[in-house]
Amino acid sequence: MAKVKGDIVIDIEKCKGCQVCMPACPNDVIGVSKNVNGKGYNYVETVNEECIGCANCAVVCPDGVITVYRKRIE
Amino acid sequence: MSMKELRLMKGNEAFAEAAIRAGADGYFGYPITPQSEVMEYLMAEKPHERTGMIVLQAESEVAAINMVYGGASCGKRVMTSSSSPGMSLKQEGISYIAGAELPCVILNAVRGGPGLGTIQPSQSDYFQSTKGGGHGDYRLIVLAPSSVQEMADFAPLAFDLAFKYRNPVLILSDGAIGQMMEKVELQEQRPRFTEEEIRKNTPWATMGKTPDRERNIITSLNLDSHVQEEHNIHLQAKYREIEKNETRWETIQCDDAEYILVAYGTSARLSQKAVDIARAKGIKLGLLRPITLFPFPTQPIAELANRVKGILSVEMSAGQMVEDVRLAVGDKVKVAHFGRMGGIIPSPPEIVEALESKLIGG
Amino acid sequence: MDTISKEDIRKPENIVYKRTELLTDKVMSYCPGCGHGTAHRIIMEVLEEMGIQDKTIGIAPVGCSVLAYEFMNIDMQQAAHGRAPALATAVKRLNPDKFVFTYQGDGDLAAIGTAETIHACNRGENIVIIFINNGIYGMTGGQMAPTTLEGMKSSTSPYGRDIKSMGNPIKMTELVAQLPGTIYVTRQAVHTPANVRKAKKAVRKAFENQKLNKGLSFVEIVSNCNSGWKMTPNQANQWMVDNMFPFYPLGDIKVNED
Numbered sequence: 001m002a003k004v005k006g007d008i009v010i011d012i013e014k015c016k017g018c019q020v021c022m023p024a025c026p027n028d029v030i031g032v033s034k035n036v037n038g039k040g041y042n043y044v045e046t047v048n049e050e051c052i053g054c055a056n057c058a059v060v061c062p063d064g065v066i067t068v069y070r071k072r073i074e
Numbered sequence: 075m076s077m078k079e080l081r082l083m084k085g086n087e088a089f090a091e092a093a094i095r096a097g098a099d100g101y102f103g104y105p106i107t108p109q110s111e112v113m114e115y116l117m118a119e120k121p122h123e124r125t126g127m128i129v130l131q132a133e134s135e136v137a138a139i140n141m142v143y144g145g146a147s148c149g150k151r152v153m154t155s156s157s158s159p160g161m162s163l164k165q166e167g168i169s170y171i172a173g174a175e176l177p178c179v180i181l182n183a184v185r186g187g188p189g190l191g192t193i194q195p196s197q198s199d200y201f202q203s204t205k206g207g208g209h210g211d212y213r214l215i216v217l218a219p220s221s222v223q224e225m226a227d228f229a230p231l232a233f234d235l236a237f238k239y240r241n242p243v244l245i246l247s248d249g250a251i252g253q254m255m256e257k258v259e260l261q262e263q264r265p266r267f268t269e270e271e272i273r274k275n276t277p278w279a280t281m282g283k284t285p286d287r288e289r290n291i292i293t294s295l296n297l298d299s300h301v302q303e304e305h306n307i308h309l310q311a312k313y314r315e316i317e318k319n320e321t322r323w324e325t326i327q328c329d330d331a332e333y334i335l336v337a338y339g340t341s342a343r344l345s346q347k348a349v350d351i352a353r354a355k356g357i358k359l360g361l362l363r364p365i366t367l368f369p370f371p372t373q374p375i376a377e378l379a380n381r382v383k384g385i386l387s388v389e390m391s392a393g394q395m396v397e398d399v400r401l402a403v404g405d406k407v408k409v410a411h412f413g414r415m416g417g418i419i420p421s422p423p424e425i426v427e428a429l430e431s432k433l434i435g436g
Numbered sequence: 437m438d439t440i441s442k443e444d445i446r447k448p449e450n451i452v453y454k455r456t457e458l459l460t461d462k463v464m465s466y467c468p469g470c471g472h473g474t475a476h477r478i479i480m481e482v483l484e485e486m487g488i489q490d491k492t493i494g495i496a497p498v499g500c501s502v503l504a505y506e507f508m509n510i511d512m513q514q515a516a517h518g519r520a521p522a523l524a525t526a527v528k529r530l531n532p533d534k535f536v537f538t539y540q541g542d543g544d545l546a547a548i549g550t551a552e553t554i555h556a557c558n559r560g561e562n563i564v565i566i567f568i569n570n571g572i573y574g575m576t577g578g579q580m581a582p583t584t585l586e587g588m589k590s591s592t593s594p595y596g597r598d599i600k601s602m603g604n605p606i607k608m609t610e611l612v613a614q615l616p617g618t619i620y621v622t623r624q625a626v627h628t629p630a631n632v633r634k635a636k637k638a639v640r641k642a643f644e645n646q647k648l649n650k651g652l653s654f655v656e657i658v659s660n661c662n663s664g665w666k667m668t669p670n671q672a673n674q675w676m677v678d679n680m681f682p683f684y685p686l687g688d689i690k691v692n693e694d
């Protein structure tokens with residue numbers, strides 16, 4: 001059975017830590033980092049490997065800082 | 075239709091026809107006496123069928139001037155016309171247009187104010203026209219026609235100056251000049267700009283970002299005060315350049331004159347008659363007629379002041395231009411003001427009387 | 437099962453979503469979580485998908501999105517407060533082959549620019565109006581807007597909007613739907629993935645209408661102003677669902693198909 005595996009890349013320097021992406025994720029992949037970026041925001045990061053590449057997070061991100069990848073695994 | 079042509083026309087109509095022939099792309103206006111003939115003429119003439127020019131009756135003067143702002147941002151030859159109360163409403167838009175350095179042509183058929191005032195001719199918008207008018211440090215190029223012929227001639231001239239300096243040009247007229255009929259020679263039809271010409275000649279125009287250039291932005295906003303100051307310095311340098319190159323005036327019987335009238339527009343027509351009356355009485359009177367009010371003919375007035383005994387500024391106002399005349403003259407000779415207000419046109423004998431009582435006798 | 441490495445997934449051919457090239461690289465000046473950014477992005481995605489960057493002229497308002505031209509990589513004009521529809525009218529009339537849109541806040545569109553809005557709609561100008569309704573004057577520090585809800589607090593209605601003395605919130609979108617000049621009038625939101633996708637479809641439809649010379653399309657986006665509302669972004673979105681949507685219900689209000 002075909003399975004998809006996803007991943008996201010967050011441009012952490014441009015992330016404003018608004019957390020709007022978090023409730024959008026079906027698999028709770030995104031969490032808040034303890035670290036801050038150059039602008040002083042606690043950016044977000046991936047906290048598990050459950051990403052399915054649905055792009056929900058990227059679609060709601062007001063700053064458009066998430067790139068989403070998805071690969072089918074046979 | 076598009077050849078050079080002699081016609082009997084009202085000033086407002088001549089201006090409208092000349093604008094079509096100047097290759098105007100769009101007119102946006104709102105009715106107000108005494109200049110409604112401009113839009114009425116354009117609507118009847120259907121310039122869209124002649125040249126593709128757009129004519130639109132806006133919901134207000136505010137909308138009309140902002141349509142001009144939008145059109146000018148595209149590098150188009152756009153224009154509006156109004157009269158004093160409407161001009162007050164346009165000041166916001168004019169300030170933005172001046173700030174964003176866009177070309178456009180605006181006609182003000184001045185009527186007596188303040189407030190709703192009167193529909194009769196007046197020159198009481200001189201301060202508003204020549205000193206900025208809206209908020210911020212800016213100037214318009216101001217042309218003051220005194221005949222129907224000049225109403226026609228100034229349409230293409232105004233567009234050319236507007237594009238040369240990326241600056242709004244105001245034609246300061248009144249109901250007398252707008253509604254009098256005179257013979258006028260109309261110029262041949264000029265073509266409207268093509269998109270290719272716009273992209274080449276006005277590369278700042280917002281006509282769509284093509285891959286070969288960065289996006290164009292038309293704005294008057296500079297949140298950084300240093301950038302805004304730089305912009306102001308640039309604008310002031312441009313105004314000095316305009317003063318150097320574009321000051322226009324006419325002198326009538328000034329060579330042997332002992333006294334000088336300074337008057338523009340309708341006042342200049344009457345002052346010219348006053349010169350004849352005065353000369354018949356043995357008074358050596360001359361007339362200096364500013365054709366541009368900004369830039370103001372400071373230099374020629376200053377030069378005349380070296381060899382005359384007195385200067386009378388004749389205006390249909392409480393005395394506005396007289397301040398610029400005084401600045402030009404300093405204390406070389408006496409400068410007086412004579413004017414009628416509220417829409418009353420001074421008579422030539424009245425002007426001579428004022429000259430006698432304020433300067434010659436006084 | 438998870439034999440695949442991140443490096444294998446993060447390959448250009450596996451990209452399913454990336455920031456559109458029609459947004460510039462500048463960090464948007466909006467507060468974290470503000471809907472303006474999402475609204476900008478979906479408009480730019482639509483222009484990119486339609487391939488009309490070189491033919492589009494946008495008009496920015498006065499409001500928080502006054503600097504929209506810093507973020508949208510297209511030719512833009514910055515209008516005086518409320519006047520964007522007047523600029524757009526002229527731009528479109530003078531360039532019928534271009535795509536023209538305004539982007540306006542609720543103070544801009546529903547207060548100071550009411551006349552320009554109504555008359556552009558009534559004339560049926562062949563343009564797109566994007567209306568960001570956050571129920572407040574965001575830029576100037578959270579003052580009451582015409583759209584502020586009854587009882588809603590703002591810096592100029594600190595005890596809540598009192599209808600008797602401050603008037604009623606205005607539904608501009610329903611209002612312009614009455615006018616024969618509008619052909620597509622819709623209200624959307626951008627706080628969830630599903631809503632963003634729907635809102636983007638609406639924006640696409642609006643620009644397609646313009647392409648077909650159909651008339652004026654008006655897309656309201658109900659959005660949060662978390663700073664002005666003094667909430668976190670996610671709280672603000674929830675507050676929007678609970679309070680804004682009942683008064684400003686989402687969905688198409690007018691769809692003229694002919």
Ligand SMILES: Cc1ncc(C[n+]2csc(CCOP(=O)(O)OP(=O)(O)O)c2C)c(N)n1
Pocket residue numbers: 498499500501517540541542543544545568570572573574575576581661
């Ligand atoms: C003529 C004029 N009046 C007032 C202002 C001040 N001003 C700037 S933005 C704004 C309100 C903007 O609110 P809105 O349109 O709702 O946009 P938002 O910031 O909420 O997105 C006001 C009143 C101005 N710039 N120009």
Ligand code: SF4
Pocket residue numbers: 006007008024025026027028029030050051052053054055056057058068
């Ligand atoms: S792509 Fe989908 S699954 Fe992956 S992090 Fe984003 S929302 Fe979660």
Ligand code: SF4
Pocket residue numbers: 010014015016017018019020021022043044060061062063064065066469
């Ligand atoms: S929505 Fe975007 S900006 Fe906000 S926290 Fe998530 S990644 Fe960062």
Ligand code: SF4
Pocket residue numbers: 465466467470471472500570574575660661662663664
């Ligand atoms: S003040 Fe409100 S509308 Fe403006 S950027 Fe911040 S959240 Fe957005």
Ligand SMILES: [Mg+2]
Pocket residue numbers: 541542543568569570571572573574581
């Ligand atoms: Mg608002």
